[in-house]
Amino acid sequence: MRLAARIAGIGLVGPGLAGWHAAREALAGRVPYAGAPTRLAAPEALPATERRRAGRCVKLALAAGLDAVAGAGADAGALGAIFASSSGDGETCHAICETLASDDRLISPTRFHNSVHNAPAGYWSIATGATASIDCLGAFDASFGAGLLEALTRLAVEPEAPLVLVAYDAPYPEPLNGARPIPDAFGVAFVLEAARGAGPSIAVDFTGEPAQAAAHAGLEELRRTIPAARALPLLELLAREASGHATLAYLDGLSLRVELAQ
């Protein structure tokens, strides 16, 4: 197996990481990384009703995805998409479970449709007008790797159809956060095209080698605790504008070796 793609745009939203452009200096180690709570806003691209209803995961996924699309100078409405996340929206799930445990089980209809794993994908297509297929998947801590494989296999089969891969995870409130601790929201996105022409390109294969740590201790803490942040060793390489390889954690005992040429 050897799956390849050209990276046309990168998006990033996370603790102390406010957009790919702003974050790359810290990722490259040129300025110190300073953690700070992830800031999220409902994207302007959404119609007013949807903007009002958007939960945290929707804001996170759309911010990361739109950052990558802007970087690529692409038309989001013309792209296919892959949304990978360990879970559906945590705050929504918590609110529903609390209501269901109470005497009055009337849950809000908006909460219910926001609870589906593919809610961010639904809002994305409404915001961008994208009518191509959107794949939404989860693989617990391996969700980024699963999303990357989904994106690359899709490009291998349909090389003329560029797409955006968005991987994101946000914390649950308590008590679920105690059972599934995720420290803060993190979203990463790549606009991917068939591997040809200029710009950074990746080739991916399975490996039994252990995953690589992020270079900076603060970023390594994110990589270890947020599924989508497993992309960080690749992001550091991209930020340094260096060719090389990053070994990313995927399923237990199985990693993804990503060769980067740029």
Add this chain to the structure above:
Amino acid sequence: MRPLLISAATLATCLGRGIEATRAALAGGASRLAPCRFETARLDTFVGEIEGVDAIRLPAALAHFDCRNNRAAELGLALDGFDAAVRDAAERHGAGRIGVFIGTSTAGILQTELAYRRRAGGDGALPPDFDYRHTHNTFSVAEYVRARLGLAGPCAAISTACSSSAKAFASAARFMEAGVIDAAVVGGVDTLCLTTLYGFNSLELLSRAPCRPWDARRDGISIGEAAAFFLLEPRAPAAHDDPDAVWVLGAGESSDAWHMSAPHPEGRGARQAMEQALRSAALEPDAIDYVNLHGTGTPSNDAAEDKAILALFGDAVACNSTKGVTGHTLGAAGAVEAMISVLAIRDGLVPRSAGTRVVDSALHARYDIGGGRRRIDRVMSNSFGFGGSNCSLVLGRGGAPA
């Protein structure tokens, strides 16, 4: 797409355990929906419950996965020799060359709903025996299937609401075509939980009677539950040479870009998915003998799908929905209805549309309430979900030569 042989398959639904029980129930044509007695739900609705799920025990080594959803998965995997067929395939291809793609909307969220009633001091921590990763998390059922079958290849839970397990076929097909894997276990597992029962109730989409797809008086869905599994391979292993084999011939996927919980009123995304599925199978509309509709029984869903069918097929193709028989099994519906499509082809049977009495005069597709026996070579199966996620599959005889 490159056609994929269905070299093994099974399912458990309210119709019973395994292919023979399903076949007999479909031939009988009666609805198996029953008044909802699930858990503590107090809702005036009908459900399609798999009999005996709660009595299923997982293998001791996998006991940490124990929840109703994984019990349904375990029940399904043991039927019709499915687990043995996968072991055989793993010997031929290698365990690392078989992928697992399971569609689910809620996985084992019921476990969390129950745990919230047992919080420390009423509003504190969840009980120590609660295992989020292996029960609630979307991936839990895919991880269970992979572990239970001893597979070591790529694995994902596909979660796009009610199109989930149809889209699992499309993902698996791409992984095989890209050469990442040589075979795939594809399936759908979704089981009853309070989130979906009370959630659809909040949207006023639950029928108070067994659902009546396409009926003039249709008033909503009946929720069902299911575990359905397929083993897909690009070519027939010599020992499995079966002239009656059914193949996955095409898949089409689209997004409505319209509304979170209502379909595009003209069925735009549905039509796009069906057109793509035909293109992917290199077939014209007249090659389809029967369409197993998404047909949930809500006024707006059926109206939108009717428009999409008319735009693509006119009234030339026989179609109906089997959700009056099985209930709407949500994330498992794509896999369940793929299996019903397989049986329609193998048995030459258009299943009956239980629950439908008088077709809505505002709907114009050629809706076949009674079904019946005739030769069927190719079926289209539709699955559409919240978020405007659409997927159509084409199944039929005559894939690639062995």
